[in-house]
Every structure is written in structure tokens, then in C-alpha cells.
Amino acid sequence: xxxxSFVSPTxxxxxxxxxKQTGELIRQYGGTKALVHHxxxxxxxxxxVDEIIGYIKEAGVEVVELGGVVPNPRLDLVxxxxxLCRKEGVDFILAIGGGSTIDSAKAIAIGMKYDGDVWxxxxxxxxxxxxxxxxxxxxxxxxxxxxxxxxxxxNSCVITKEDENLKRFCDNDLHRPVFAVENPELTMxxxxxxxxxxxxxxxxxxFERYFYNAKGGNEFTDRLCEAVFHTxxxxxxxxxxxxxxxxxxxxxxxxxxxxxNGLTGMGRVGDFASHLIEHELxxxxxxxxGAGLAVITPAWMKYVYKENPxxxxxxxxxxxxxxxxxxxxxxxxxQAIARLEDFFRFLGMPVRMSxxxxxxxxxxxxxxxxxxxxxxxxxxxxxxxAFKHLNADDIVEIFKLAQ
Amino acid sequence: xxxxSFVSPTxxxxxxxxxKQTGELIRQYGGTKALVHHxxxxxxxxxxVDEIIGYIKEAGVEVVELGGVVPNPRLDLVxxxxxLCRKEGVDFILAIGGGSTIDSAKAIAIGMKYDGDVWxxxxxxxxxxxxxxxxxxxxxxxxxxxxxxxxxxxNSCVITKEDENLKRFCDNDLHRPVFAVENPELTMxxxxxxxxxxxxxxxxxxFERYFYNAKGGNEFTDRLCEAVFHTxxxxxxxxxxxxxxxxxxxxxxxxxxxxxNGLTGMGRVGDFASHLIEHELxxxxxxxxGAGLAVITPAWMKYVYKENPxxxxxxxxxxxxxxxxxxxxxxxxxQAIARLEDFFRFLGMPVRMSxxxxxxxxxxxxxxxxxxxxxxxxxxxxxxxAFKHLNADDIVEIFKLAQ
Numbered sequence: 001x002x003x004x005s006f007v008s009p010t011x012x013x014x015x016x017x018x019x020k021q022t023g024e025l026i027r028q029y030g031g032t033k034a035l036v037h038h039x040x041x042x043x044x045x046x047x048x049v050d051e052i053i054g055y056i057k058e059a060g061v062e063v064v065e066l067g068g069v070v071p072n073p074r075l076d077l078v079x080x081x082x083x084l085c086r087k088e089g090v091d092f093i094l095a096i097g098g099g100s101t102i103d104s105a106k107a108i109a110i111g112m113k114y115d116g117d118v119w120x121x122x123x124x125x126x127x128x129x130x131x132x133x134x135x136x137x138x139x140x141x142x143x144x145x146x147x148x149x150x151x152x153x154x155n156s157c158v159i160t161k162e163d164e165n166l167k168r169f170c171d172n173d174l175h176r177p178v179f180a181v182e183n184p185e186l187t188m189x190x191x192x193x194x195x196x197x198x199x200x201x202x203x204x205x206x207f208e209r210y211f212y213n214a215k216g217g218n219e220f221t222d223r224l225c226e227a228v229f230h231t232x233x234x235x236x237x238x239x240x241x242x243x244x245x246x247x248x249x250x251x252x253x254x255x256x257x258x259x260x261n262g263l264t265g266m267g268r269v270g271d272f273a274s275h276l277i278e279h280e281l282x283x284x285x286x287x288x289x290g291a292g293l294a295v296i297t298p299a300w301m302k303y304v305y306k307e308n309p310x311x312x313x314x315x316x317x318x319x320x321x322x323x324x325x326x327x328x329x330x331x332x333x334x335q336a337i338a339r340l341e342d343f344f345r346f347l348g349m350p351v352r353m354s355x356x357x358x359x360x361x362x363x364x365x366x367x368x369x370x371x372x373x374x375x376x377x378x379x380x381x382x383x384x385x386a387f388k389h390l391n392a393d394d395i396v397e398i399f400k401l402a403q
Numbered sequence: 404x405x406x407x408s409f410v411s412p413t414x415x416x417x418x419x420x421x422x423k424q425t426g427e428l429i430r431q432y433g434g435t436k437a438l439v440h441h442x443x444x445x446x447x448x449x450x451x452v453d454e455i456i457g458y459i460k461e462a463g464v465e466v467v468e469l470g471g472v473v474p475n476p477r478l479d480l481v482x483x484x485x486x487l488c489r490k491e492g493v494d495f496i497l498a499i500g501g502g503s504t505i506d507s508a509k510a511i512a513i514g515m516k517y518d519g520d521v522w523x524x525x526x527x528x529x530x531x532x533x534x535x536x537x538x539x540x541x542x543x544x545x546x547x548x549x550x551x552x553x554x555x556x557x558n559s560c561v562i563t564k565e566d567e568n569l570k571r572f573c574d575n576d577l578h579r580p581v582f583a584v585e586n587p588e589l590t591m592x593x594x595x596x597x598x599x600x601x602x603x604x605x606x607x608x609x610f611e612r613y614f615y616n617a618k619g620g621n622e623f624t625d626r627l628c629e630a631v632f633h634t635x636x637x638x639x640x641x642x643x644x645x646x647x648x649x650x651x652x653x654x655x656x657x658x659x660x661x662x663x664n665g666l667t668g669m670g671r672v673g674d675f676a677s678h679l680i681e682h683e684l685x686x687x688x689x690x691x692x693g694a695g696l697a698v699i700t701p702a703w704m705k706y707v708y709k710e711n712p713x714x715x716x717x718x719x720x721x722x723x724x725x726x727x728x729x730x731x732x733x734x735x736x737x738q739a740i741a742r743l744e745d746f747f748r749f750l751g752m753p754v755r756m757s758x759x760x761x762x763x764x765x766x767x768x769x770x771x772x773x774x775x776x777x778x779x780x781x782x783x784x785x786x787x788x789a790f791k792h793l794n795a796d797d798i799v800e801i802f803k804l805a806q
Contacts, residue, residue, distance in 0.1 A: 001587075001653040003418025008411070014670065015406025184404075217650040220634040220658045227626030234622055247620040250404040254669065255623045266657065267417065 001217050001267035008261045010153035011179040014254060016246075018183045019143050022052050022094065023059025029139050029178045031092025033062040035085050037105045038096045040067030043145055048186065049096055052143060056094070064088045069097065072160045072167065073104035075119060081108035082118065085138075093140045095177075099149030102142055106157040106175050109137040122159060122168035129170075137175040145186045147253040148198035148290065150205055150260025152180035167279070180257065184249035192243060196347035197290025199236040202256045203229060204293045208272045209265040210315065211301075213308045213387045218267050222314065225264045229319045231255040236347055273385030274300045277395055280370040285358040294349035295356065299402035301337050304388040309333060353402050361403070364396065371395035404620050404670035411664045413556035414582040417657060419649075421586045422546050425455050425497065426462025432542050432581045434495025436465040438488050440508045441499045443470030446548055451589065452499055455546060459497070467491045472500065476507035478522060478564045484511035485521065488541075496543045498580075502552030505545055509560040509578050512540040525562060525571035532573075540578040548589045550656040551601035551693065553608055553663025555583035570682070583660065587652035595646060599750035600693025602639040605659045606632060607696045611675045612668040613718065614704075616711045616790045621670050625717065628667045632722045634658040639750055676788030677703045680798055683773040688761045697752035698759065702805035704740050707791040712736060756805050764806070767799065774798035 013021060026034050034056055038049050044067060053063050066081050085093070085108060093112075095105035111118030113135055120130035142152040151157075155176050160167045187195070210225040212218065232255060235248035242248070258264065277300070278292040305312045313329055316322045316336030325332045341351040353359040371392040374384055383389035390398070416424060429437050437459055441452050447470060456466050469484050488496070488511060496515075498508035514521030516538055523533035545555040554560075558579050563570045590598070613628040615621065635658060638651035645651070661667065680703070681695040708715045716732055719725045719739030728735045744754040756762040774795040777787055786792035793801070 001418070001650055001657075003421060005414060005416045007414035011408060011410035012669075013408045015404070018406060217653075219637055219650075219654045220630060220661075223630030223633050224627065227623060227630055230626050231623040247404055247622075250620075250670070251622045254404075258623075266415075267653070 001221075002269065004267050006262050006266055007173055008153055008176065008263065010177050010261070012153070012182060012254070012257060013179060014182045014184075014250065016183060016185055018181050019048075019052055019186065020055050022141070022143055022181055023056040023061055025179050025181070026056060026061050026092050026094065026141060027059045029092065029141065031061055031139060033064065033088065033090050034092040034094050035081065035088075035090045035105075035108065036063055036065045036094050036096065037069065037081065037101055037108065038067050039069040039101050043096050046189075048145070052094075052096060061092070064090055069101045069104045071100050073100045073107070073158075075107075075159050075161045077104060078107040078111060078118060078159060081105075082111040085112055091138065093138055094143065095140070096143045096145065098144070098146035099151045102149070102151040102177070103157045103159060105140055105142075106137070106151070106177075107159050107170075109140040110157070110170065110175055112138040119161065122170045124168070133172050133174045135174065140175070140177045142177050142180040143186075144180055144182045144253065146190060146194065146198055147187060147249075147256035148201045150202070150256050150258075152177060152182070153257045153261040155262070182253045182257070184246055184253050187249050187253060188244050192240070192348055193288075195239055195243065196236070196349050197288045197294075198256065199232050199252060199347060200290040200294045200297075200344060200349055202252065202259045203232045204274060204297055205260040206264045207297060208275060209268060209270050211271060211304075211308075211311055211387050212268040213311075214268070215308075215310065221264060221266045221268060224258075224266075226315075226319050228255050228259045228264060229315075233319075233343055236343075240347060269386045271385050271387045273387070273390050276374050276384050277370075277398060280374050281353070281359070283373075284366070284370055285356070287356055287358045291349055291356065294344040294351055295353055295402050296398065298337050298341050298344075298351060299398045301340075302334075302401050303394065303398050304385075305333050305337075307388045312336070353399070364400075367396045367399035368392070371399065404624075405672065407670050409665050409669055410576055411556055411579065411666065413580050413664070415556070415585060415657070415660060416582060417585045417587075417653065419586060419588055421584050422451075422455055422589065423458050425544070425546055425584055426459040426464055428582050428584070429459060429464050429495050429497065429544060430462045432495065432544065434464055434542060436467065436491065436493050437495040437497050438484065438491075438493045438508075438511065439466055439468045439497050439499060440472065440484065440504055440511065441470050442472040442504050445592075446499050449592075451548070455497075455499060464495070467493055472504045472507045474503050475563045475570065476503045476510070476561075478510075478562050480507060481510040481514060481521060481562060484508075485514040488515055494541065496541055497546065498543070499546045499548065501547070501549035502554045505552070505554040505580070506560045506562060508543055508545075509540070509554070509580075510562050510573075512543040513560070513573065513578050515541040522564065525573045536575050536577045538577065543578065543580045545580050545583040546589075547583055547585050547656065549593060549597065549601055550590060550652075550659035551604045553605070553659050555580060555585070556660045556664040558665070585656045585660070587649055587656050590652050590656060591647050595643070595751055596691075598642055598646065599639070599752050600691045600697075601659065602635050602655060602750060603693040603697045603700075603747060603752055605655065605662045606635045607677060607700055608663040609667045610700060611678060612671060612673050614674060614707075614711075614714055614790050615671040616714075617671070618711075618713065624667060624669045624671060627661075627669075629718075629722050631658050631662045631667060632718075636722075636746055639746075643750060672789045674788050674790045676790070676793050679777050679787050680773075680801060683777050684756070684762070686776075687769070687773055688759070690759055690761045694752055694759065697747040697754055698756055698805050699801070701740050701744050701747075701754060702801045704743075705737075705804050706797065706801050707788075708736050708740075710791045715739070756802070767803075770799045770802035771795070774802065
């Protein structure tokens, strides 16, 4: 087990009708005037935003509203939010929505405690940050409406500067939300495709941590990751036939939070190559993140498993229920990957690029362009990934396996 | 899944040499003058306390020292600590040790933010509290030296008022420690018996939550509990032959924290009958808590499993590796309980009262006396436990099974 430091101070308030507690929670965390931030989409048109604003006002907290968040949340709206909060004297930010809205809210909360340009806080292409948070951001709460990104309790925030097409991140424990309200009923009306994409994203956050290239040493964290996998697979299957199943929704929602708050990464190094490769696929073809991960993850597994077959055998036998083939361990692993693809298909996810209407059959030139563009995070050898260091040639091979 | 609210803001700092960060951590959490609290035992005589005091002073933080904590930590020392902290202008409490030292430190930290008698915060025999914390206690940190109670990140604190022989508790999220330093190397010199008793206690904290009398609904929390069980059993076995095994120590240490910080109880009701029954056994015969649990837990299981065999079958097949006997499911459960007893025996723990030199063979009159004294927490029907409500007659039967 590697040394680590981990903190996740976000209070989870989980269950039926819990969104009605939002006003009380904001007051409890010192808010007197709250910015309510959302995407102006279904959460607004279905009346949820207005219902929650009612609860906030009932608790004696004033409200300022700002909608308009888009997927890959934009810096311009963050600036607008900061200006609005300063003008109005806001002291609390509430995000109602999923990952994009939460990240936009986080960026506003960060900016509220910094005199300069909030963009200074985000990692530059040269890996340098111009300014680092040293005090907590403005208190931030979440009412979660989709289980997927884990941003409701994570320390990460991703913002896009649209004029330069720059997508950058800012990770700091000082901007973890103070509470996350998780009412599983709010996720019941999600389209099956979005539910499924969320399940894949949740699993992926723990895959990125589980497949760690070391021999043993992480019994407890291994088992925590496996808890996420089992939950996503068992409850994800239930939701295909019974999308209104409360317990299945609830378990997936809670698993989403723990899959990306850092718990499943304790004592090891994350990989995140699949995420980085998928970002390029999404960027090129505008496919949903979860669907892209359903395509890239199995291909990544097939390409890298030989680096440390033991951890793949652990997953194959404990999680995927494959009998260990002692004469031919490799077949055990390949069968487990095939079962994962079966599961993703059962959810209605694509598992090949050619199955995605947005992508189809693509040439090696396109694969190479995407591979070259993958953000190279390891400066020394210009590779991505920790389980196996991948260069652009490796990434092209993974795209071929995903074809 | 039942509605729940859960927060665990304690920062875990885990790994080799992490105790050297103690001074920096205290400073980071605002401490300028720290009370260093301990039991004046091995932690002091081996030089650890003085080593850590050195790191604290290096960080520019002043130190006041108070030793003398005893098992079942006493109110008198808490009063002494509060007086000392007030006199010296202490603004941070550091516990170096295990559950008793941490609880004593918590009580001092609570008392520092209350003008009245700190004992007012503890539950009275009539179930009433005379005063409730409404603001966080004085910031409190921990350097953990034994994995067992989970107090390093829990919201609970148990103190004994020695003149009246009253043992009372105070549970509040406002007194969770701000950090817990967990260097597994500090636990390597523990006697095998203490290590084993710790493992049983850790498992018990999740048993008390896992065996919940409802049909399904808690996939994720079930799996988190199972992560604790697997870790304790696999790593506990390793330590019998190889007590210096770093990874086994590390995994058990982290599991101890999560087994009792509330994570494994999300969305369900805890039972805690085994803990309450064991407290009487400990009180009567002065046996170590973990050893008492190794005796009481299997007996409790045998007495109650028929209330909800499904959850016991889940545990038997998933955790204990028993093949499901579909013709005779009961035998599956009984075999799993026997395997648990085998495991406890392998660790060197007793599994019958008659195997404990402090207890031996006792009469039904003694069992009845202990049973009558068990704190009755359910006012309506005067029973303990949530999985099966147990009255004094039931408790006597459990003692007989543990004979």
C-alpha cells in the first residue's frame, strides 16, 4: 500500500424527499443568500428548480438564480456567475443537476475567493498552475439529479474555455461540496441511455483505480472497488427492466459518489488512460462520455492485461464470476472482458466504435490524429496511464481494438 | 435503503513515517498550542510520544502533555485535561494511542467548548441528555497506534464516571477528529493477542451493521461490509505467522477506520446487541472487549439467524466461502458460523466463555445478573438489538450458547 492522504468532508443526505431539506442545509452551512445554478433543461421545466427555491426561501435564505449550463461547462458562464454573486452578495452556491452543473458551480465558488482571474487556478497546457487555492472556496452544495460523474463529492472540476477550445481541470480538496442531497426518485425519469451511460462512467472511475500495476498490498481498496462493480452490475441490470426500482437507483447513486471521491483509490496510483482516450473520442465525434467509455474500456483491457494478469484474474473470478482456468489463465481474462461487453450491450451501450452512429468505421489517419492529441501527462516519456505507459502508437492500437 | 445522512470529515494520513507530519497537520488545522494526550504506557516508554512532541515543536506549535489515560477512560482525567487546557490556553488536542486515549481526548475537546459540566453532554440512564453540542468541539487530531475501535474517525465517545461506576456515551458528528495519522509500522510491535482482539472488534463493528433485518435494498453497503470482513480475515491470517507484514497491518488499520465511521451502516439500522452484551461480560469479568466479542458474536448469530436467514446465507456464501446447500440452507449458515469460530481460534481468540481464564464455567444466576444489567435501549418493549429484539431471557440463552 502506498502512502496516501484522503479527506472527503461532503455530507451525504440520501433518500426520498431529501431535496426538501435543501434550505435547512444551506442555512446550517452558513448560507444567507444562495446562487441556484442549473442547466435550464429538464430540472427547470419539470418544476424541480422552482420547488427547491421554495424550500430555500422557506428557510429564510435569499435566492439568486443562474441557468444556462451546457455539457462541457464554459468559462464565460463561470465569469457571469462570479460577477452576479459579487453584485448580489451571495454567500452560498447550490448546484441542481449533474457533473456539468456541479463543475460550473465549483468554478464560481472557487472564483469567489480569488481576486484574480479564476482561470489562473486551472492547469495550463505546460502543466503549470498560475495560482493555487489556499483557503476553502465559497461553501457549495449539490442536489444531484443524475448518478455518473461523482463530482458531487469529488475534489475535481473541469471547465472549457470555449474561444480557445481549451478543456482544463483544477483538483483541490478545498473545493469539495459541503453537502450532496441524493434523492434517488429524482433519477427515475432519466432516459435508459443516460442511466446506462452513467453506470458505465461510475464503473470506469473504479476501473481506473482498480487496475493498478503492483502485486497485492491493497486488499481493502480492491474490495471497495469490487463493491462498486457488483453494485453497478446487479443494480444496472435491474434498471433495464424496472427503471423505477427505488433501491437499485439508490444504490447506484451512492456508489457513484464513492467511486470518484477518492475512496476506491486509497493507497494506489490511478491510471485514467481510458478516460483520456475517451475524451478525444468525445471531442472528435461528440459521443456521450459513458458510451465512449463502454467502447474504449474493453479495448484498453485487451491491450494492457498482460502487464499484470493477476489483478485481471482477481477481477475476472471475484467480480465477473468466471471460473479460473488454471491451464490457460489468459482465457479467464478474455472471457471476463467478453462478459463485461455483454453487460454493456445488455444496458444498451455500444461496445465498438462501429456501433456508434456518430462514429462508424474510421481510418487509421483519424485514429492517429486523436492519439496524437491525447493529453500527454507524463512529461518524462510522453505517455499516459500508470498501469501501462501508453504512447501515441499504443493508443492507435487501442482504437483498432475498439473499431 | 433507508434514508440517511452521513458525514466523515476526518482526513486520513496513512503510511510509513506519516507520524512525522503531525506538527505540520496541527498547524494546518489552526493549532498553536496543543495538548498531547496519552496513556503513559508503551507509547511513552518506547519514545514515540517524545518523538512526536519533537515534530510538533519543530512546526512551531507549543506543547502541553497529559498522560494517564486508562482503559474505560475516566471522567476525572477529562476534568483535569479541561482545566489544564484552559489554564494553558490550548487550542488543539492530539491523542496518541487507541480508543481509550482518543475518547478521553474527545471528551476534553467537547468540554473546552462548553461552559457547564462536560458530563451534561453524555446520555443519562433515563436516555436524556442534559446539554447538546451545537458547535464543533476544539479541533482534535489522532496518531493511531492500534487498529480496533475506529474512534479515530467516529462520532462516538465513551467515558466512565468512576465514583458512580457509570459508563456513558456521547455521539455527535461535531466531535469527529480533523485528522487521523495511521502509520502501520506503529502497530507492528503489538502483542498477537491485542492484534487479534482488534481484528475481532473491527469485524464486529460491521457485523453489527451487516446483519440488518430487511429483505435486500442495500447492495452497496452490504458489499462495503464484506470488504471489511474479507480484509480482516485475509490480513488477520497473515499476521498470525508474519506480524511484521506491512501491507496486512496497513489494510487492517484502514479497514478499522471505515468499519466504525458509519460508512458500513449507510441506509440501514445498526444492531449492536452483541456489543451491549459483551460490555456486561467485560464489566463482570474484566475480559478484553475483542475477546469478549469473539465469544458473544457466534452465540448471538446462532440465536438470531432464523429471523432473516437470507442475510446470513449471503454472508455464508460470499464471505465465508461455504457452498450453498439448497436442500438444507440452515446447514450453510451453521457451517459459516463454525468457520468464523475456527478463524477466531486461529487468531488465538477464545470462542467460549469456558475458554477464558477470567470467566470459566458460570452459573445461570450470573448470566441472569448480567442479562438484567444490559442497558435496555428500546424503551417501548425493554429490549436491545434491531435484528431481533432481545429481552433478558433471550440474553441468558445467548450466554448459554457462549458457555
